[in-house]
Amino acid sequence: MATIKETYFAQEDGSITESDSPIVIENLSKRYGSFMAVDDLTLSVKKNSFTGFLGPNGAGKSTTLKILTNLIRATSGSGYLNGVDVTKNAKGALTDVGTVVETPEFYSYLTPIETMMYLGRINGMTKESLSSKIPEILEDVKMTEWSDKRIGTFSKGMRQRIALGQALLTDPSVIILDEPTSGLDPRGMIEIREILKSLKTRDLTIFMSSHMLYEVSDLCDRIAMINHGKLLIHDTTDKLMNLAGGRSIKIKVLNMTPAAVDEISSLPNVISAEIDGSSIAVRLNGGDAEQASLLREVTGMGLNVYSLSNDNLESAYLDLIKESR
Amino acid sequence: MAKGIGDDMRQIGVVTKYEILKHLRSKRMLIFIAIAVILFALMTALVIILDGKLPDDPTEFMKQYLAIVIIMIIIGTSLICAPAIASEFEERTALLMFPRPMKKTSFFIGKVLACYIVCGAVIVLYYLICIVLSFICTGGLDLNTFGSLGMALLFMMGAGGFGLLMSSMFKKGSTSIIVTILVLLLVFYSMIDGLLIMFEVEPFFSLTYAGLDILNFVAGDPTGIQIIETPMGPVEMMFYYPSHALAVSVMATWAIVTTALAALLFRRREF
Numbered sequence: 001m002a003t004i005k006e007t008y009f010a011q012e013d014g015s016i017t018e019s020d021s022p023i024v025i026e027n028l029s030k031r032y033g034s035f036m037a038v039d040d041l042t043l044s045v046k047k048n049s050f051t052g053f054l055g056p057n058g059a060g061k062s063t064t065l066k067i068l069t070n071l072i073r074a075t076s077g078s079g080y081l082n083g084v085d086v087t088k089n090a091k092g093a094l095t096d097v098g099t100v101v102e103t104p105e106f107y108s109y110l111t112p113i114e115t116m117m118y119l120g121r122i123n124g125m126t127k128e129s130l131s132s133k134i135p136e137i138l139e140d141v142k143m144t145e146w147s148d149k150r151i152g153t154f155s156k157g158m159r160q161r162i163a164l165g166q167a168l169l170t171d172p173s174v175i176i177l178d179e180p181t182s183g184l185d186p187r188g189m190i191e192i193r194e195i196l197k198s199l200k201t202r203d204l205t206i207f208m209s210s211h212m213l214y215e216v217s218d219l220c221d222r223i224a225m226i227n228h229g230k231l232l233i234h235d236t237t238d239k240l241m242n243l244a245g246g247r248s249i250k251i252k253v254l255n256m257t258p259a260a261v262d263e264i265s266s267l268p269n270v271i272s273a274e275i276d277g278s279s280i281a282v283r284l285n286g287g288d289a290e291q292a293s294l295l296r297e298v299t300g301m302g303l304n305v306y307s308l309s310n311d312n313l314e315s316a317y318l319d320l321i322k323e324s325r
Numbered sequence: 326m327a328k329g330i331g332d333d334m335r336q337i338g339v340v341t342k343y344e345i346l347k348h349l350r351s352k353r354m355l356i357f358i359a360i361a362v363i364l365f366a367l368m369t370a371l372v373i374i375l376d377g378k379l380p381d382d383p384t385e386f387m388k389q390y391l392a393i394v395i396i397m398i399i400i401g402t403s404l405i406c407a408p409a410i411a412s413e414f415e416e417r418t419a420l421l422m423f424p425r426p427m428k429k430t431s432f433f434i435g436k437v438l439a440c441y442i443v444c445g446a447v448i449v450l451y452y453l454i455c456i457v458l459s460f461i462c463t464g465g466l467d468l469n470t471f472g473s474l475g476m477a478l479l480f481m482m483g484a485g486g487f488g489l490l491m492s493s494m495f496k497k498g499s500t501s502i503i504v505t506i507l508v509l510l511l512v513f514y515s516m517i518d519g520l521l522i523m524f525e526v527e528p529f530f531s532l533t534y535a536g537l538d539i540l541n542f543v544a545g546d547p548t549g550i551q552i553i554e555t556p557m558g559p560v561e562m563m564f565y566y567p568s569h570a571l572a573v574s575v576m577a578t579w580a581i582v583t584t585a586l587a588a589l590l591f592r593r594r595e596f
Contacts, residue, residue, distance in 0.1 A: 071423050122426075122427050
């Protein structure tokens with residue numbers, strides 16, 4: 001079987017290009033004493049995908065992303081960003097990459113405009129291009145009215161919006177996010193998620209670690225799960241949602257009857273339907289379209305649906321993590 | 326390759342510019358300036374109280390103000406240089422800076438240059454004020470003051486390099502500030518230099534001993550036995566003063582070695 005690297009066109013200088021995967025992790029390992037934080041991890045992130053990087057605490061997500069963003073050194077292996085190995089040429093590899101690792105702090109004496117000028121100039125942007133780009137970015141992250149205030153006075157949520165803004169400043173083709181909503185209050189989380197959702201329409205490859213399953217299922221079209229530093233699975237979100245043999249949906253209705261539950265179980269694509277406390281637990285074949293069709297059928301039956309929840313990713317996640325122990 | 330080096334130089338310039346801006350707006354910078362002003366005022370007040378007036382002779386005039394320059398530089402470089410590296414980790418700004426397409430070495434050099442420019446500017450300003458006052462009060466200037474300024478700037482690089490080395494080793498900026506002040510001011514300046522001279526051994530390796538040339542460039546005291554008046558009568562004591570060549574070599578060695586070690590540790594340090 002060909003290795004990931006072999007699927008690329010090797011260049012004379014050892015870099016790899018012309019790939020569908022702007023992020024390629026190859027046999028990456030990081031050891032802390034006797035503890036393997038990342039253990040021979042191999043993964044490629046598809047171009048223009050929003051890939052979630054899932055795993056429990058200590059699984060190796062942050063370590064992997066910190067290696068990719070030049071914050072720590074790998075014990076062995078490679079991490080290619082746009083074909084350049086970050087472990088050998090960090091400057092070259094990070095040229096077209098925007099990053100938000102955890103909640104970065106800013107220089108408290110600088111304003112958002114000064115900070116972005118500083119970071120943009122480091123990336124080689126001209127003063128003229130920054131003068132037109134920075135207001136756009138601040139508008140995108142809803143920080144325009146704070147543009148000339150010193151960052152030292154900002155809340156964590158505001159700082160994280162600036163962090164996202166600086167990641168987008170240079171119009172990178174790749175964005176790496178390490179738990180971007182971690183530590184934020186609910187409002188801050190929603191604001192950041194809204195910005196991230198808006199990025200899905202752009203020509204970007206986003207690789208985001210998180211342990212918030214709702215966030216990942218809401219934002220990501222692909223998911224890579226790791227535990228103990230090893231990759232467990234990497235596939236589309238839809239396929240992972242159906243991993244446990246169909247989607248698991250809980251429907252809450254005001255006028256639930258056993259007859260209605262029987263009727264639901266006979267609907268197309270429904271594998272089973274049963275009463276589960278105050279809900280109807282349904283297992284369904286298919287994806288979003290089939291789920292939408294089910295909801296239409298159920299409301300068409302005259303049932304007053306007041307809640308519908310989907311715990312597929314949670315089930316798949318727990319099963320995979322349990323298996324990997 | 327040439328483009329690569331050119332880009333590195335450009336990035337060093339950008340880092341230096343914004344680091345200077347940061348320093349100029351920081352509380353530590355204000356403290357450094359405040360300390361310089363207080364030391365200057367104290368020396369002036371002390372001379373007026375003891376002698377009734379400021380000296381008329383330009384050399385004597387400059388000597389009184391240059392006597393405190395070592396202390397001022399140690400405190401200043403400790404405040405500016407010692408937290409420069411540690412704060413990137415402590416305040417988590419490394420999470421913002423390290424993932425940029427920039428060599429860590431370029432970032433380090435930019436930070437070092439900014440520290441030296443800022444500290445150097447305060448020292449030059451201090452000398453300028455002394456020079457202006459010397460013209461006003463004595464009608465002249467001891468031209469060796471400019472040699473002394475050169476020594477002060479070199480001493481600043483030695484002390485700053487040591488501060489940066491501490492900064493690369495410690496997690497907290499406050500710890501590296503305290504350690505830098507304690508080691509340079511108490512261990513070297515007060516203990517090692519004093520004890521070795523007492524036992525008639527020249528502390529030729531000591532940065533603070535080399536720093537004595539900041540004052541001695543103007544004072545011009547020679548190494549040798551001097552008679553000191555004490556309440557128990559006159560006592561003969563051996564006094565050591567570094568030659569200009571020794572002072573320059575020791576301070577330059579300290580600056581180069583400590584800054585290079587700091588760069589090495591910084592490059593290897595992980596977040």
